[in-house]
Amino acid sequence: MKVYLDNAATTRLDPRVLAKMKPYFTEKYGNASSIHAMGQSAFLDLQSAKEKVATILGGEAESVIFTSCASESNNLIIKGVALANQDRGNKIIVSSIEHPCVRESANELARAGFKVEFVPVNSDGIVTPEALRKVIDKETILVSIMAVNNEIGTVQDIAALAKIAHENEAYFHSDIVQAIPYLKIDIKKMGIDMLSLSGHKFNGPKGVGVAYIAKGIKVKPLIIGGGQENGMRSGTYNMPGIMGLAYALELAYKERDSYLKNVKNLRDYFWQNIKKEIKGVKLNGSLTKRVPANLNIMFGSIEGEAILMDLSFKGICVSTGSACSATDLRSSYVLRAIGLDKNNLNSNIRFSLGRFNNKKEIDYTIKCLKDTVKRLRSFSPIK
Protein backbone atom coordinates (compact mmCIF):
# COMPACT_ATOMS: atom_id res chain seq x y z
CA MET A 1 0.00 0.00 0.00
CA LYS A 2 1.21 3.52 -0.75
CA VAL A 3 0.33 6.02 1.96
CA TYR A 4 1.12 9.72 1.58
CA LEU A 5 1.33 11.48 4.94
CA ASP A 6 3.51 14.42 3.95
CA ASN A 7 0.82 16.91 2.89
CA ALA A 8 2.58 19.75 4.67
CA ALA A 9 5.41 19.31 2.15
CA THR A 10 3.12 19.19 -0.87
CA THR A 11 -0.28 17.86 -1.89
CA ARG A 12 -1.69 15.90 -4.76
CA LEU A 13 -3.27 18.01 -7.48
CA ASP A 14 -7.06 17.75 -7.37
CA PRO A 15 -8.19 16.29 -10.73
CA ARG A 16 -10.84 19.01 -11.01
CA VAL A 17 -8.10 21.64 -10.74
CA LEU A 18 -6.12 19.88 -13.48
CA ALA A 19 -9.17 20.06 -15.74
CA LYS A 20 -9.49 23.79 -15.04
CA MET A 21 -5.81 24.39 -15.88
CA LYS A 22 -5.58 22.37 -19.09
CA PRO A 23 -7.18 24.87 -21.53
CA TYR A 24 -4.61 27.49 -20.48
CA PHE A 25 -1.89 25.22 -21.86
CA THR A 26 -3.67 24.12 -25.03
CA GLU A 27 -6.26 26.66 -26.23
CA LYS A 28 -6.34 29.80 -24.10
CA TYR A 29 -2.55 30.13 -24.10
CA GLY A 30 -2.25 33.80 -24.88
CA ASN A 31 0.16 35.99 -22.96
CA ALA A 32 -2.01 38.08 -20.63
CA SER A 33 0.14 41.13 -21.42
CA SER A 34 -0.53 40.89 -25.18
CA ILE A 35 -3.04 43.40 -26.48
CA HIS A 36 -4.65 41.13 -29.11
CA ALA A 37 -7.82 39.13 -28.47
CA MET A 38 -6.10 36.02 -27.09
CA GLY A 39 -4.00 38.12 -24.75
CA GLN A 40 -6.88 40.23 -23.49
CA SER A 41 -9.06 37.17 -22.94
CA ALA A 42 -6.30 35.80 -20.70
CA PHE A 43 -6.05 39.17 -18.96
CA LEU A 44 -9.74 39.12 -18.09
CA ASP A 45 -9.38 35.63 -16.64
CA LEU A 46 -6.40 36.88 -14.63
CA GLN A 47 -8.56 39.64 -13.14
CA SER A 48 -11.32 37.21 -12.23
CA ALA A 49 -8.74 34.97 -10.52
CA LYS A 50 -7.58 37.94 -8.43
CA GLU A 51 -11.19 38.77 -7.53
CA LYS A 52 -11.75 35.19 -6.45
CA VAL A 53 -8.63 35.04 -4.26
CA ALA A 54 -9.38 38.44 -2.71
CA THR A 55 -12.99 37.57 -1.92
CA ILE A 56 -12.07 34.27 -0.27
CA LEU A 57 -9.41 35.95 1.88
CA GLY A 58 -11.46 39.07 2.70
CA GLY A 59 -9.20 41.52 0.88
CA GLU A 60 -8.96 43.65 -2.26
CA ALA A 61 -8.31 42.26 -5.75
CA GLU A 62 -5.85 45.04 -6.63
CA SER A 63 -3.59 43.94 -3.77
CA VAL A 64 -3.22 40.36 -5.06
CA ILE A 65 0.07 39.63 -6.83
CA PHE A 66 0.76 36.23 -8.35
CA THR A 67 4.28 34.88 -7.87
CA SER A 68 6.02 31.56 -8.53
CA CYS A 69 5.73 30.31 -4.94
CA ALA A 70 5.47 31.40 -1.31
CA SER A 71 9.26 31.53 -1.01
CA GLU A 72 9.28 34.21 -3.68
CA SER A 73 6.34 36.02 -2.02
CA ASN A 74 8.13 35.99 1.33
CA ASN A 75 11.39 37.22 -0.16
CA LEU A 76 9.52 40.00 -2.01
CA ILE A 77 7.58 41.14 1.05
CA ILE A 78 10.20 40.84 3.81
CA LYS A 79 13.07 42.37 1.85
CA GLY A 80 10.95 44.64 -0.36
CA VAL A 81 9.15 46.28 2.58
CA ALA A 82 12.31 46.69 4.65
CA LEU A 83 14.30 48.26 1.83
CA ALA A 84 11.51 50.63 0.75
CA ASN A 85 10.55 51.82 4.23
CA GLN A 86 13.77 52.83 5.89
CA ASP A 87 12.20 56.18 6.70
CA ARG A 88 9.84 54.31 9.02
CA GLY A 89 12.56 52.65 11.09
CA ASN A 90 15.18 49.96 10.87
CA LYS A 91 13.84 46.98 12.84
CA ILE A 92 12.29 43.78 11.52
CA ILE A 93 10.64 41.24 13.80
CA VAL A 94 10.03 37.64 12.78
CA SER A 95 9.10 34.66 14.94
CA SER A 96 11.71 32.03 15.84
CA ILE A 97 9.72 29.36 14.03
CA GLU A 98 9.33 30.91 10.58
CA HIS A 99 9.91 28.96 7.37
CA PRO A 100 13.54 29.17 6.12
CA CYS A 101 12.58 31.58 3.30
CA VAL A 102 11.39 34.14 5.89
CA ARG A 103 14.21 33.38 8.30
CA GLU A 104 16.92 33.70 5.67
CA SER A 105 15.37 36.87 4.21
CA ALA A 106 15.52 38.35 7.71
CA ASN A 107 19.14 37.16 8.12
CA GLU A 108 20.06 38.83 4.85
CA LEU A 109 18.52 42.09 6.10
CA ALA A 110 20.55 41.76 9.31
CA ARG A 111 23.71 41.44 7.24
CA ALA A 112 22.63 44.58 5.36
CA GLY A 113 22.44 46.55 8.61
CA PHE A 114 18.83 46.17 9.77
CA LYS A 115 18.06 45.24 13.36
CA VAL A 116 16.40 41.82 13.32
CA GLU A 117 14.65 40.25 16.32
CA PHE A 118 13.45 36.65 16.48
CA VAL A 119 10.52 36.68 18.89
CA PRO A 120 10.48 33.39 20.84
CA VAL A 121 7.63 30.89 21.19
CA ASN A 122 6.52 29.05 24.31
CA SER A 123 6.68 25.26 24.67
CA ASP A 124 3.29 25.01 22.93
CA GLY A 125 4.80 26.72 19.89
CA ILE A 126 2.82 29.94 20.36
CA VAL A 127 4.00 33.56 20.12
CA THR A 128 2.27 35.26 23.04
CA PRO A 129 1.28 38.95 22.81
CA GLU A 130 3.59 39.57 25.80
CA ALA A 131 6.55 38.09 23.94
CA LEU A 132 5.93 40.36 20.95
CA ARG A 133 5.44 43.43 23.16
CA LYS A 134 8.86 42.75 24.70
CA VAL A 135 10.69 43.17 21.39
CA ILE A 136 8.59 45.64 19.42
CA ASP A 137 9.17 49.40 19.45
CA LYS A 138 8.56 52.49 17.33
CA GLU A 139 11.61 51.65 15.20
CA THR A 140 9.90 48.49 13.92
CA ILE A 141 8.99 48.56 10.23
CA LEU A 142 7.59 45.06 9.89
CA VAL A 143 6.39 42.14 12.00
CA SER A 144 6.16 38.79 10.23
CA ILE A 145 4.58 35.81 12.01
CA MET A 146 3.31 32.71 10.27
CA ALA A 147 -0.32 31.80 10.92
CA VAL A 148 0.39 28.05 11.13
CA ASN A 149 3.79 26.42 11.55
CA ASN A 150 4.79 23.85 8.95
CA GLU A 151 6.58 21.46 11.31
CA ILE A 152 4.34 21.33 14.38
CA GLY A 153 1.10 22.76 12.97
CA THR A 154 0.56 25.19 15.84
CA VAL A 155 -1.76 28.15 15.28
CA GLN A 156 -1.06 31.80 16.15
CA ASP A 157 -3.57 34.45 17.20
CA ILE A 158 -2.91 36.56 14.14
CA ALA A 159 -5.44 39.30 14.90
CA ALA A 160 -3.96 39.93 18.35
CA LEU A 161 -0.41 40.08 17.01
CA ALA A 162 -1.39 42.34 14.09
CA LYS A 163 -3.00 44.74 16.59
CA ILE A 164 0.28 45.03 18.53
CA ALA A 165 2.16 45.69 15.30
CA HIS A 166 -0.22 48.50 14.38
CA GLU A 167 -0.03 50.01 17.87
CA ASN A 168 3.66 50.48 17.09
CA GLU A 169 3.02 51.73 13.54
CA ALA A 170 4.56 48.64 12.05
CA TYR A 171 3.22 46.61 9.14
CA PHE A 172 2.01 43.08 9.81
CA HIS A 173 2.76 40.20 7.43
CA SER A 174 1.74 36.59 7.81
CA ASP A 175 2.91 33.53 5.91
CA ILE A 176 -0.40 31.66 5.67
CA VAL A 177 0.89 28.79 3.50
CA GLN A 178 -0.04 26.08 6.03
CA ALA A 179 -3.27 27.76 7.17
CA ILE A 180 -5.41 26.88 4.17
CA PRO A 181 -8.16 25.82 4.67
CA TYR A 182 -7.72 25.27 8.41
CA LEU A 183 -8.10 28.93 9.34
CA LYS A 184 -10.77 31.28 8.03
CA ILE A 185 -8.63 34.18 6.89
CA ASP A 186 -10.23 37.63 6.88
CA ILE A 187 -7.59 40.13 5.87
CA LYS A 188 -9.61 43.21 6.83
CA LYS A 189 -11.02 41.87 10.11
CA MET A 190 -7.69 40.40 11.27
CA GLY A 191 -5.74 43.52 10.36
CA ILE A 192 -3.36 41.73 8.00
CA ASP A 193 -1.36 44.09 5.80
CA MET A 194 0.43 41.45 3.77
CA LEU A 195 0.33 37.70 3.34
CA SER A 196 1.90 34.85 1.36
CA LEU A 197 0.50 31.56 0.19
CA SER A 198 1.38 28.73 -2.17
CA GLY A 199 -0.84 26.75 -4.55
CA HIS A 200 0.61 23.30 -4.06
CA LYS A 201 -0.26 23.12 -0.35
CA PHE A 202 -4.02 22.90 -0.91
CA ASN A 203 -4.27 20.52 -3.86
CA GLY A 204 -3.37 23.22 -6.38
CA PRO A 205 -0.38 23.26 -8.73
CA LYS A 206 3.27 23.75 -7.89
CA GLY A 207 5.02 26.83 -9.31
CA VAL A 208 2.49 29.48 -8.32
CA GLY A 209 1.91 31.56 -5.20
CA VAL A 210 0.34 34.77 -3.97
CA ALA A 211 1.84 37.85 -2.37
CA TYR A 212 -0.91 40.06 -0.96
CA ILE A 213 0.27 43.62 -0.34
CA ALA A 214 -2.28 46.16 0.92
CA LYS A 215 -2.63 49.36 -1.07
CA GLY A 216 -0.30 52.15 0.00
CA ILE A 217 2.57 49.99 1.27
CA LYS A 218 5.84 50.77 -0.48
CA VAL A 219 7.71 47.66 -1.63
CA LYS A 220 10.94 47.35 -3.59
CA PRO A 221 10.27 44.71 -6.27
CA LEU A 222 12.38 41.59 -6.43
CA ILE A 223 11.92 40.81 -10.11
CA ILE A 224 11.87 43.74 -12.53
CA GLY A 225 11.59 43.93 -16.29
CA GLY A 226 8.36 43.78 -18.28
CA GLY A 227 6.38 45.60 -15.59
CA GLN A 228 3.65 43.02 -14.91
CA GLU A 229 1.64 43.28 -11.70
CA ASN A 230 1.97 47.09 -11.82
CA GLY A 231 5.74 46.78 -11.76
CA MET A 232 5.65 44.74 -8.56
CA ARG A 233 6.51 41.41 -10.16
CA SER A 234 7.64 41.22 -13.73
CA GLY A 235 7.41 38.02 -15.73
CA THR A 236 4.78 36.46 -17.96
CA TYR A 237 1.68 35.56 -16.03
CA ASN A 238 1.58 31.81 -15.33
CA MET A 239 -2.04 31.52 -16.44
CA PRO A 240 -2.44 27.75 -16.00
CA GLY A 241 -0.94 28.03 -12.51
CA ILE A 242 -2.93 31.11 -11.57
CA MET A 243 -6.26 29.66 -12.71
CA GLY A 244 -5.38 26.40 -10.93
CA LEU A 245 -4.48 28.16 -7.69
CA ALA A 246 -7.64 30.28 -7.66
CA TYR A 247 -9.87 27.28 -8.32
CA ALA A 248 -8.08 25.10 -5.75
CA LEU A 249 -8.53 27.86 -3.17
CA GLU A 250 -12.21 28.05 -4.01
CA LEU A 251 -12.64 24.28 -3.61
CA ALA A 252 -10.63 24.22 -0.40
CA TYR A 253 -12.91 26.71 1.31
CA LYS A 254 -16.12 25.38 -0.26
CA GLU A 255 -15.40 21.87 1.06
CA ARG A 256 -13.74 23.06 4.27
CA ASP A 257 -16.32 21.97 6.86
CA SER A 258 -16.53 18.33 5.83
CA TYR A 259 -12.76 18.13 5.29
CA LEU A 260 -11.93 19.56 8.71
CA LYS A 261 -14.30 17.14 10.41
CA ASN A 262 -12.92 14.12 8.58
CA VAL A 263 -9.25 14.96 8.95
CA LYS A 264 -9.59 15.73 12.65
CA ASN A 265 -11.29 12.39 13.30
CA LEU A 266 -8.61 10.60 11.35
CA ARG A 267 -5.75 12.48 13.03
CA ASP A 268 -7.14 11.96 16.52
CA TYR A 269 -7.77 8.25 15.79
CA PHE A 270 -4.18 8.00 14.55
CA TRP A 271 -2.72 9.66 17.67
CA GLN A 272 -4.89 7.65 20.09
CA ASN A 273 -3.74 4.40 18.49
CA ILE A 274 -0.09 5.37 18.35
CA LYS A 275 -0.23 6.12 22.08
CA LYS A 276 -2.01 2.84 22.71
CA GLU A 277 0.26 0.62 20.61
CA ILE A 278 3.69 2.23 21.09
CA LYS A 279 5.45 3.14 24.33
CA GLY A 280 7.81 6.08 24.78
CA VAL A 281 6.10 8.55 22.42
CA LYS A 282 5.35 12.22 22.96
CA LEU A 283 3.53 14.90 20.98
CA ASN A 284 5.64 17.96 20.15
CA GLY A 285 3.68 21.20 20.63
CA SER A 286 0.08 21.82 21.72
CA LEU A 287 -2.58 19.33 20.55
CA THR A 288 -5.39 21.87 20.84
CA LYS A 289 -3.78 24.97 19.35
CA ARG A 290 -2.87 22.93 16.30
CA VAL A 291 -4.33 22.35 12.85
CA PRO A 292 -6.31 19.10 12.71
CA ALA A 293 -4.12 17.46 10.06
CA ASN A 294 -0.77 17.64 11.85
CA LEU A 295 1.06 15.33 14.24
CA ASN A 296 4.70 15.76 15.22
CA ILE A 297 5.76 12.88 17.44
CA MET A 298 8.90 12.06 19.39
CA PHE A 299 9.79 8.34 19.38
CA GLY A 300 12.17 7.69 22.27
CA SER A 301 15.51 5.93 21.71
CA ILE A 302 15.47 5.85 17.91
CA GLU A 303 16.51 8.25 15.14
CA GLY A 304 14.17 10.17 12.83
CA GLU A 305 15.74 9.50 9.44
CA ALA A 306 15.94 5.76 10.15
CA ILE A 307 12.20 5.75 11.01
CA LEU A 308 11.43 7.75 7.86
CA MET A 309 13.45 5.42 5.60
CA ASP A 310 11.98 2.28 7.14
CA LEU A 311 8.46 3.63 6.59
CA SER A 312 9.37 4.80 3.10
CA PHE A 313 10.35 1.24 2.13
CA LYS A 314 6.95 0.14 3.38
CA GLY A 315 5.28 2.67 1.05
CA ILE A 316 4.60 5.36 3.65
CA CYS A 317 5.80 8.96 3.13
CA VAL A 318 6.42 11.16 6.18
CA SER A 319 8.88 13.85 7.26
CA THR A 320 11.43 14.35 10.06
CA GLY A 321 13.37 17.15 11.71
CA SER A 322 16.48 15.18 12.62
CA ALA A 323 19.97 16.51 11.98
CA CYS A 324 20.81 13.55 9.75
CA SER A 325 17.92 14.37 7.43
CA ALA A 326 18.87 18.00 6.85
CA THR A 327 21.20 19.36 4.15
CA ASP A 328 23.08 21.39 6.74
CA LEU A 329 23.11 18.47 9.20
CA ARG A 330 21.46 20.62 11.88
CA SER A 331 18.36 19.49 13.73
CA SER A 332 15.11 21.46 13.39
CA TYR A 333 15.28 24.96 14.86
CA VAL A 334 11.50 24.81 15.37
CA LEU A 335 11.82 21.83 17.72
CA ARG A 336 14.66 23.61 19.49
CA ALA A 337 12.51 26.76 19.77
CA ILE A 338 9.74 24.92 21.65
CA GLY A 339 12.31 23.72 24.15
CA LEU A 340 12.59 20.04 23.20
CA ASP A 341 15.21 18.18 25.29
CA LYS A 342 18.42 18.15 23.27
CA ASN A 343 18.57 14.36 23.55
CA ASN A 344 15.24 14.11 21.74
CA LEU A 345 15.90 16.51 18.88
CA ASN A 346 16.65 13.70 16.44
CA SER A 347 13.80 11.32 17.19
CA ASN A 348 10.81 13.10 15.66
CA ILE A 349 8.45 12.36 12.82
CA ARG A 350 5.91 14.74 11.26
CA PHE A 351 2.72 13.16 9.92
CA SER A 352 0.62 15.62 7.92
CA LEU A 353 -2.72 14.26 6.73
CA GLY A 354 -4.66 15.54 3.73
CA ARG A 355 -7.77 15.35 1.66
CA PHE A 356 -7.10 11.91 0.20
CA ASN A 357 -6.18 9.91 3.33
CA ASN A 358 -8.53 7.32 4.83
CA LYS A 359 -8.83 4.98 7.83
CA LYS A 360 -7.45 1.97 5.94
CA GLU A 361 -4.24 3.89 5.26
CA ILE A 362 -3.97 5.00 8.90
CA ASP A 363 -4.47 1.43 10.15
CA TYR A 364 -1.75 0.22 7.79
CA THR A 365 0.55 3.02 8.96
CA ILE A 366 0.01 2.17 12.65
CA LYS A 367 0.86 -1.46 11.96
CA CYS A 368 4.02 -0.54 10.03
CA LEU A 369 5.03 2.06 12.60
CA LYS A 370 4.78 -0.54 15.37
CA ASP A 371 7.10 -2.90 13.47
CA THR A 372 9.52 -0.11 12.53
CA VAL A 373 9.81 1.17 16.09
CA LYS A 374 10.23 -2.37 17.45
CA ARG A 375 12.97 -3.17 14.94
CA LEU A 376 14.96 0.05 15.46
CA ARG A 377 14.60 -0.11 19.25
CA SER A 378 15.87 -3.72 19.24
CA PHE A 379 19.34 -2.50 18.32
CA SER A 380 19.41 0.93 19.90
CA PRO A 381 22.11 1.58 22.49
CA ILE A 382 19.67 3.93 24.25
CA LYS A 383 17.57 2.01 26.77
Place this chain on the structure above:
Amino acid sequence: MALNYTKKTINHFLKPQNIGEIKKPDGYAQIGNMVCGDQLDFFLKVQNGKIKDVKFLSFGCASNIATASILTEKVKGMTIAEAKKYKWEKVVSELGGLPSQKIHCSVMAVQGLKKAINDYESRQVIEPTFGKKTVNAKKAVAIKKKSAVAAKKTSLKK
Protein backbone atom coordinates in the same frame (compact mmCIF):
# COMPACT_ATOMS: atom_id res chain seq x y z
CA MET B 1 17.92 16.99 -0.95
CA ALA B 2 18.77 13.81 -2.84
CA LEU B 3 19.07 10.71 -0.71
CA ASN B 4 19.52 8.03 -3.27
CA TYR B 5 20.99 5.13 -1.37
CA THR B 6 22.49 2.28 -3.34
CA LYS B 7 20.81 -1.12 -3.24
CA LYS B 8 23.63 -2.42 -1.07
CA THR B 9 23.20 0.40 1.45
CA ILE B 10 19.46 -0.22 1.56
CA ASN B 11 20.00 -3.95 2.15
CA HIS B 12 22.41 -3.26 4.99
CA PHE B 13 19.89 -0.86 6.48
CA LEU B 14 16.97 -3.29 6.22
CA LYS B 15 18.99 -6.39 7.20
CA PRO B 16 22.00 -5.17 9.17
CA GLN B 17 24.79 -7.68 9.84
CA ASN B 18 26.38 -8.19 13.26
CA ILE B 19 23.78 -6.19 15.10
CA GLY B 20 23.57 -6.69 18.86
CA GLU B 21 25.73 -6.78 21.97
CA ILE B 22 28.50 -9.01 23.30
CA LYS B 23 28.05 -9.66 27.02
CA LYS B 24 31.72 -9.71 28.05
CA PRO B 25 33.52 -7.94 25.22
CA ASP B 26 37.29 -7.86 24.93
CA GLY B 27 36.96 -4.34 23.57
CA TYR B 28 34.15 -1.80 23.69
CA ALA B 29 33.62 1.76 22.52
CA GLN B 30 30.85 4.28 22.08
CA ILE B 31 31.20 6.98 19.46
CA GLY B 32 28.84 9.92 18.86
CA ASN B 33 25.74 10.68 20.94
CA MET B 34 21.99 11.35 20.83
CA VAL B 35 22.42 15.12 20.69
CA CYS B 36 24.34 14.76 17.41
CA GLY B 37 21.77 12.26 16.21
CA ASP B 38 24.48 9.69 15.53
CA GLN B 39 25.74 7.06 17.95
CA LEU B 40 27.42 3.67 17.49
CA ASP B 41 28.45 1.20 20.19
CA PHE B 42 31.01 -1.42 19.12
CA PHE B 43 31.70 -4.75 20.90
CA LEU B 44 34.73 -6.95 20.11
CA LYS B 45 35.69 -10.53 20.83
CA VAL B 46 39.37 -11.18 20.04
CA GLN B 47 41.14 -14.52 19.81
CA ASN B 48 44.75 -15.13 18.80
CA GLY B 49 45.07 -11.53 17.72
CA LYS B 50 42.13 -11.84 15.32
CA ILE B 51 38.61 -10.42 15.51
CA LYS B 52 36.57 -13.48 16.37
CA ASP B 53 33.31 -11.59 16.73
CA VAL B 54 32.18 -8.00 16.38
CA LYS B 55 28.75 -6.52 17.08
CA PHE B 56 27.26 -3.04 17.09
CA LEU B 57 24.28 -1.07 18.35
CA SER B 58 23.02 2.04 16.55
CA PHE B 59 21.12 5.26 17.22
CA GLY B 60 21.30 6.88 13.82
CA CYS B 61 20.15 7.17 10.26
CA ALA B 62 20.11 4.51 7.54
CA SER B 63 23.74 5.35 6.61
CA ASN B 64 24.85 5.02 10.20
CA ILE B 65 23.40 1.49 10.34
CA ALA B 66 24.56 0.44 6.85
CA THR B 67 28.17 1.63 7.26
CA ALA B 68 28.57 -0.14 10.61
CA SER B 69 26.95 -3.27 9.20
CA ILE B 70 29.26 -3.57 6.19
CA LEU B 71 32.35 -2.56 8.18
CA THR B 72 31.79 -5.24 10.82
CA GLU B 73 31.09 -7.77 8.07
CA LYS B 74 34.45 -6.99 6.43
CA VAL B 75 36.64 -6.91 9.54
CA LYS B 76 35.40 -10.14 11.09
CA GLY B 77 38.28 -12.59 10.97
CA MET B 78 40.90 -9.89 10.31
CA THR B 79 43.89 -9.39 12.55
CA ILE B 80 43.74 -6.44 14.90
CA ALA B 81 46.40 -4.72 12.83
CA GLU B 82 44.44 -5.17 9.57
CA ALA B 83 41.15 -4.08 11.10
CA LYS B 84 42.78 -0.97 12.54
CA LYS B 85 43.85 0.05 9.02
CA TYR B 86 40.42 -0.37 7.39
CA LYS B 87 39.67 2.95 5.68
CA TRP B 88 36.34 4.81 5.55
CA GLU B 89 36.87 5.25 1.81
CA LYS B 90 36.72 1.47 1.48
CA VAL B 91 33.42 1.39 3.44
CA VAL B 92 31.94 3.90 0.99
CA SER B 93 33.15 1.99 -2.06
CA GLU B 94 31.95 -1.35 -0.65
CA LEU B 95 28.47 0.18 -0.36
CA GLY B 96 28.72 1.42 -3.95
CA GLY B 97 28.85 5.02 -2.81
CA LEU B 98 27.07 7.26 -0.29
CA PRO B 99 25.31 10.64 -0.69
CA SER B 100 27.92 13.33 0.01
CA GLN B 101 26.25 14.51 3.22
CA LYS B 102 26.36 10.93 4.55
CA ILE B 103 30.08 10.31 4.07
CA HIS B 104 30.65 11.32 7.69
CA CYS B 105 28.74 8.18 8.76
CA SER B 106 31.44 5.96 7.25
CA VAL B 107 34.14 8.01 8.98
CA MET B 108 32.37 7.63 12.29
CA ALA B 109 31.95 3.86 11.86
CA VAL B 110 35.68 3.41 11.20
CA GLN B 111 36.59 5.70 14.11
CA GLY B 112 34.25 3.77 16.40
CA LEU B 113 35.82 0.44 15.48
CA LYS B 114 39.32 1.87 16.03
CA LYS B 115 38.23 3.15 19.43
CA ALA B 116 36.99 -0.32 20.39
CA ILE B 117 40.28 -1.85 19.21
CA ASN B 118 42.20 0.70 21.26
CA ASP B 119 40.09 -0.28 24.26
CA TYR B 120 40.97 -3.95 23.67
CA GLU B 121 44.67 -3.08 23.35
CA SER B 122 44.66 -1.00 26.51
CA ARG B 123 43.36 -4.03 28.41
CA GLN B 124 46.36 -6.07 27.20
CA VAL B 125 49.01 -3.82 28.81
CA ILE B 126 51.84 -5.73 30.62
CA GLU B 127 52.69 -4.02 33.92
CA PRO B 128 56.25 -4.63 35.20
CA THR B 129 56.17 -4.76 39.04
CA PHE B 130 59.69 -5.24 40.56
CA GLY B 131 60.60 -8.04 38.16
CA LYS B 132 57.24 -9.77 38.44
CA LYS B 133 55.30 -9.86 35.20
CA THR B 134 51.51 -9.72 35.07
CA VAL B 135 50.26 -11.52 32.01
CA ASN B 136 46.83 -12.66 30.98
CA ALA B 137 45.33 -15.78 32.50
CA LYS B 138 45.78 -18.18 29.56
CA LYS B 139 49.40 -17.25 29.15
CA ALA B 140 49.96 -17.70 32.91
CA VAL B 141 48.61 -21.25 32.73
CA ALA B 142 50.89 -22.04 29.78
CA ILE B 143 53.92 -20.62 31.57
CA LYS B 144 53.05 -22.60 34.69
CA LYS B 145 52.75 -25.78 32.65
CA LYS B 146 56.05 -25.07 30.92
CA SER B 147 57.90 -24.44 34.19
CA ALA B 148 56.30 -27.53 35.73
CA VAL B 149 57.58 -29.66 32.83
CA ALA B 150 61.01 -28.00 33.08
CA ALA B 151 61.09 -28.62 36.84
CA LYS B 152 60.24 -32.29 36.34
CA LYS B 153 62.99 -32.63 33.76
CA THR B 154 65.49 -31.03 36.14
CA SER B 155 64.42 -33.26 39.01
CA LEU B 156 64.61 -36.34 36.75
CA LYS B 157 68.09 -35.29 35.75
CA LYS B 158 68.97 -35.14 39.38
